[in-house]
Amino acid sequence: MTAFAPMRDRVAVLGVGRTAMWKNSGRTTLALALQAIAAAIADAGLTIGDIDGIATHHATDCAPIHEVAGALGLTGQVRWFHEELGGGSKAPVLVGDAAMAIATGVATNVVVFRALNGRSGMRMGAGTTSNSSGGRSGSMGDMQYQVPYGVLAPVQAYAFAARMHMNRFGTTEVQLGTVAVQQRSNAGLNPFALMRDPITLEDHLGSPWIAEPSATSALVASELYRRAGMGPTEIDIAELYDAFSFTVLLQLEDYGFCAKGESGPFVESGATALNGALPVNTHGGFLSEGYVHGINHLAEAVEQLRGEADARQVEGCETALVSAQPGFITGLSSAVLMRRA
């Protein structure tokens, strides 16, 4: 494989900032964005005058980027910006885009943010039944072929893939549940997490079914490792997009931590627990910390790499993988590898 690593060791994450997580923040997304950005700038040891780039992604559920830039007083100093439409596949690629802007000299210090009222505002994961574009030249795209049959929500789309995994590899509900239990255990050590009370496999298996259980992240993995000049054996922790426990299993295979079909036993062995060979979603992930579309996975990776994750700190954490939603729904995905400077 030809080496191609134009961003490796040329760009650094200087700081992270965040608000608390709430089920209902009672605040605008603009207010949330400003607080998190101010905290990140302070954490980086910079001032607002040092920022010349800004990037975000959203699903029209956040104040637009020009309003955020304006409220920060950045309007006259932005040399690069990027406002990406979309959700789960976007957070790592935004960091990559910012890194490209910096590596090429287009920008010097870029702030990447994501703000949403995901539970109290526009709700992710609900059913889609309408054509949001409107009119006959608009389209609800490929959803039109499944919505009439009652397949309206992302959880159902992933359940089709999970069912295939169970059929082909013997993956069990216990193994899927182990993902949730391990992540809740990690969240118990994370003061930011919304859900910290321990759960057991029995709790998980007794919870009501919502939907029983392509394209994948395998292509992303091969490009990522090429550009980073690294491979899965050199990765200390993995913060994997976990909108559902099945996506964790899928990515453990696609990113090469275990063979295809073996993610269930891999998780069951304890390998992905906080004290395992490859701690996964050390903050609790979406399943327990909160659903912020992936930027919280990035923040957790930075805290782990800095050795600032307190009770949930992974000893000797030098490298971290952060992934986006595997492409089962969108066909596109992204990931970023970071290491301690």
Next chain:
Amino acid sequence: MSAAIRPIPDLDSAPFWEGLRRHELLVQRCESCGVLQFPFRPACVSCLASSPTTHPVSGRGTLLSWVVTHRAFHPAFSEYLPYTTALVRLAEQDDLLMYGTWIDVEPPQAEGVAVIARFVDHDGFTLLEWSPRRDDDTGERREAGGGAARSRPRSSSV
């Protein structure tokens, strides 16, 4: 079980939905390279030639996956919970995948089961049901067939 909500066709997919209305199952065929494709697109996904034509298929395939849904994401499905939706690989080409309501006594137990499509008319639109294919199924049935009574839609479901 025949809960359904009305499809929202677009300019590219309209021929597919119109075909179902006539009880014809259609995919697209590229006149340049001969490849079949589904879902409907404005151009061939293999060679980008424009205006693929419609191409009838047999309605036979194999079960690829399925989902049993226990929560209503739309009120039209509330009274049918739990319901099963199938994802089927059409016999004509490996990458032709199509959804539909699963009609059988039980949810399916195995991938790869041979299945056959049936057309179910609702008020102003037609949808697909998939069920296990038995020896006497020719794949050319053009009616809701033996399932008509149980799958006849109620107006409240449309």
